[in-house]
Amino acid sequence: MKFFIDTANLEEIAEAQALGVLDGVTTNPSLMAKEGITGEANILAHYKKICDIVEGDVSAEVISTDFEGMVKEGEALAALHPQIVVKLPLIADGIKACKYFSDKGIRTNVTLVFSAGQALLAAKAGATYVSPFLGRLDDISTDGLNLIAEIRQIYDNYAFDTQILAASIRHTMHVIDCAKIGSDVMTGPLSSITGLLKHPLTDIGLAKFLADYKKGNE
Numbered sequence: 001m002k003f004f005i006d007t008a009n010l011e012e013i014a015e016a017q018a019l020g021v022l023d024g025v026t027t028n029p030s031l032m033a034k035e036g037i038t039g040e041a042n043i044l045a046h047y048k049k050i051c052d053i054v055e056g057d058v059s060a061e062v063i064s065t066d067f068e069g070m071v072k073e074g075e076a077l078a079a080l081h082p083q084i085v086v087k088l089p090l091i092a093d094g095i096k097a098c099k100y101f102s103d104k105g106i107r108t109n110v111t112l113v114f115s116a117g118q119a120l121l122a123a124k125a126g127a128t129y130v131s132p133f134l135g136r137l138d139d140i141s142t143d144g145l146n147l148i149a150e151i152r153q154i155y156d157n158y159a160f161d162t163q164i165l166a167a168s169i170r171h172t173m174h175v176i177d178c179a180k181i182g183s184d185v186m187t188g189p190l191s192s193i194t195g196l197l198k199h200p201l202t203d204i205g206l207a208k209f210l211a212d213y214k215k216g217n218e
């Protein structure tokens with residue numbers, strides 16, 4: 001299972017990278033705005049900085065909603081760095097653009113996916129990744145994990161290569177549940193990754209080991 005971090009914050013990306021378990025980064029326009037990154041030149045420069053920190057895939061989202069605009073933006077993003085994956089919204093023109101990029105060998109991440117039917121379309125258009133937003137489904141009292149399971153079944157039935165990128169992860173239990181289902185990738189905040197480290201018995205056990213060592217070596 002690949003671990004991506006869902007942020008445009010360079011410090012958090014560096015911290016996750018330093019842990020040694022990071023496989024990539026996902027961003028979106030909201031996350032860029034949260035870091036105060038505005039204007040095309042600054043946004044492109046920021047993507048390059050992210051690529052310099054991580055070794056894996058970096059999803060960079062287009063702003064256009066029409067096919068021509070998405071192609072123009074996506075080609076510019078893909079040309080920025082070999083690690084860039086073009087992120088496209090799940091709308092009709094996004095699916096067309098996905099097919100266009102797939103035919104050209106440019107990797108894509110189809111985002112804003114909330115149904116199995118949408119995920120099926122993205123796979124048929126040759127998406128590299130599909131991003132179902134499980135947390136946002138949970139937020140409206142719908143079973144987000146069930147969507148991940150449905151997509152897993154459909155992709156397995158037809159041996160689609162598209163990787164399921166469980167997005168909008170809220171906490172560590174989402175990560176564990178997605179791993180059980182067989183999601184290829186998860187993307188979430190740094191806390192959803194570092195939270196996996198935590199268990200009180202680990203802390204208690206380590207404290208006792210160190211105390212016993214100290215007693216025996218006084």
Ligand code: G3P
Nearest residue numbers: 006026028135136167168
């Ligand atoms: O990057 C897309 C997705 O992960 C958004 O998550 O937390 O805004 O629902 P969130």
